[in-house]
Structures are given as structure tokens and as C-alpha cells.
Amino acid sequence: AQDKMPFLQHALDSQLESLALEQVVPALLDRGFFYVDHFLGDIAGHMVLGQVKRMHSCGLLNDGQLARRSNGVCRRSIRGDQITWVNGTERGTEAVNFLLTLIDKLISLCVGRLGKSIRARSKAMVACYPGNGAGYVKHVDNPNADGRCVTCIYYLNKNWNAKEHGGLLRIFPEGKPYVADIEPLFDRLLIFWSDRRNPHEVQPSYATRYAITVWYFDSEERAEAKRKFRDLTANSQEGSSS
């Protein structure tokens, strides 16, 4: 079908290109984060929302894994999201796959100008905050150079009203005198540097809050992180065998 719609494909690609070069790149270089509304448009956006709701109703979203150091602290108090990981080829995730291909295109159009070599990304994490007041404590996605360079979050929440529902994503841009409060609105795509430049938290949510997150890897940093990890495990095995 692609060759039958050169005009449409071309129009879409050039729209993504101008979004990348005229908006995403300048914002990332200047402020470190950027969001755009109506990323997919109503029809495709609703298809993604429908597939996420179906995953949720099928019980596919489990309680977010906690780092070991939760030492008995109640799970809800640290992060209350329920998550599952998809790569978009599973049955019932075709619309999610369409979203991922557009985000991939958008990021690949930015890469040259961001001075990064981004060639890979994580699977997509589908997250749901159940609306019981759970949130996610302030944290940095990649505090120790694990390779994750850019975080992209696609929000799916119709008629979200932060005054009533909370659930704001608050970013505390490093060294800036302001915080950025971002509402998790339907069909909104948020992009930000994954490292210490962007500590962020999810404020307590009082309505069901869906989001899909992907992390893009900087290939140099990722390779370095893998090498370090290999040495680490090698040393620890040496340690145990000696």
C-alpha cells in the first residue's frame, strides 16, 4: 500500500521532519524537554487507547517491579504504576506498533542535530496508574550512564483535569529556576533527556492514568555501559571462584 500512497507518506514524513528540526531539536538543546499535542490524531490515538485498555482489562498490566532496596517500604508509596512491556508485534498491539514507528522516525530525524548516535531503543513500557492516589517518586531515569539517552512518553488520558485528577508529571530541569508541570493528556508526546538533567515525578493520580514509554539508547554510552557490566560480572565471578 505504501507505494500506492506516495503523496500521503511524503506529507507525513515532511510533517515529522519539520516537527523534528523546527521544534524538537531546538527545545531539547535549549530546555531539555519538549511535548507536542495531537501527535497521532484522534483516530489513531483512540486505536492505541483501545488496545491499552484491552491489555489492562486482560490483566496484562502487573505491579511495577521495584528495585531490591524497597526494604519493606510499601510498593504504592514508591511507584504505583502497573506495567507491561510490548515490542509491538504481539497480537492486539498493532496500533502501539504504529505509534512506535512514528516516534522512531521522529527521533531518527533529530539524531544528527543532537550530536548523538541513537540506533536502538527499549521495548515499549505500557503503564497504568490505577487512580488510587499512587504516583512515582522523584527520580532520574538514567543517573549512571546506562546508555539511555532520550525518554519518550505518549499519554492517553481523555478529559484529564489535573485539579481533580492530579497525575501531573513534574520535571525539575537541572539548574533551572522553574519546574515544568505536564498534564498526561490524550495524544500528547513528551520527549526529554533521560539523564540527570531531568529529575521528574508523577504526582498522586486520582483517575486511571495510561502512558506508553520508550527509551532511546546512545550507542557509545550503551556499549560502554555493557563493557562495564561485563567486567563487573567477570570480576564478581573471579571473586566467588577464588
Ligand SMILES: Cc1cc(NC(=O)CCC(=O)O)nc(C)c1Br
Ligand atoms: C519503569 C520506569 C518508569 C518511569 N516512569 C516515569 O517516570 C513516569 C512518567 C510518567 O508516567 O509521566 N521512570 C523510570 C525511571 C522507570 Br525505570
Ligand SMILES: [Fe+3]
Ligand atoms: Fe521516569
